[in-house]
Amino acid sequence: MCIATILKDRAVFEVKGADARRFLHGIITNSMEKAREGEALHAGLLTPQGKLLFDFFIYAPPRSNGSQSAAASERPESEEETRFLFDCPEALKDELIKRLTFYRLRAKVDFADLSGDYEVLAVWQTDAAPALEMAFRDPRLPALGWRAFAAKGAAELMDDLPCERGDEAAYHAHRIALGVPEGGKDYAFGDIFPHEANFDQLNGVDFNKGCYVGQEVVSRMQHKTVVRKRIVPVMAVQEGQVLPPFGTEIEVEGFPIGKMGSSTGGHGLALIRLDRAAKALSENKAITANGVALRLKKPDWARFEIPQQAA
Secondary structure: OEEEEEEOOEEEEEEEEOOHHHHHHOOOOOOHHHOOOOOEEEEEEEOOOOOEEEEEEEEOOOOOOOOOOHHHHHOOHHHOOEEEEEEEEHHHHHHHHHHHHHHHOOOOOEEEEOOOOEEEEEEEOOOOOOOOOEEEEOOOOHHHOEEEEEEOOHHHHHOOOOEEEOOHHHHHHHHHHHOOOOEOOOEOOOOOOOOOOOOOOOOOOOOOOOOOOOHHHHHHHHOOOOOOEEEEEEEEOOOOOOOOOOOOEEEEOOEEEEEEEEEEOOEEEEEEEHHHHHHHHHOOOOOEEOOEEEEEOOOOOOOOOOOOOOO
16 A cells, blocks of 8 residues: 655745746756656756755646636747746755745746645655646656645645555655665765766756756766765664664774765665775775664666675
8 A cells, every 4th residue: 555644844836937947947957848747857956066055856737727828828838937846855945945046137937935835745655646636756766656746734635545644754764765865864965966866867967958057067977987976775784783873974994985874774875985885895894884884785776886795
């Protein structure tokens, strides 16, 4: 049976206007062409040096029946008012809107905080779309399930879904098990490149679109032979041990090779220098975090190599 929960640490705001699609396309890591009606994309906004400042989902709500005249429907989108909903970390909502406003210049776009009207739901362990008007498959990885924007008071609406009621901890355990990182929980914003957060692996970057803020750095990393540092799944070697919290140094004989991200019990995610991990394992040295020995795992979706302990 599917599981559903409200993600209370997420916020919703709107970007609307005749230039909305073009404006966003010119500054984010992904292509706004993927934000077709009723669909969403995952993307980031970078510093000029290519570091991730924000990550978010952008959703194109279905247009109401009869909301357009025949003449309006024949006009190019550039002449129409287009609307997109953002699903972003609640703690960074105001800062993200401020940054978008900074880039707006003369673009015909407006921003509206809708957190008082909508909340974000997550639904997983089902292939069937939930019976919600604004639901979309998680664009990072289908196995993550679905997300949806629902009117405040969604707790009542959730009673009508054929799903068990979960909580945020259950959702993040599901995400961690799949090896999918999340900003603010597995890495600090402003300190990491998109490739290190696996944006290139999880549909967060479009390498065929034109320029955007930080694009040159991302392009250079894409053409490197190896990205040395990535967020990867880790687990405690000894059953029953609990992994240490976010930010804990990961070491090999006292030499740092990474930092812990989020975890649940003996499973978690960590930002690891893969070349240093490979060298340690080739020399049969333990990788530890606060005394807990770690084993690295490769998620099914990864198209890069993760060093493993020799048999």
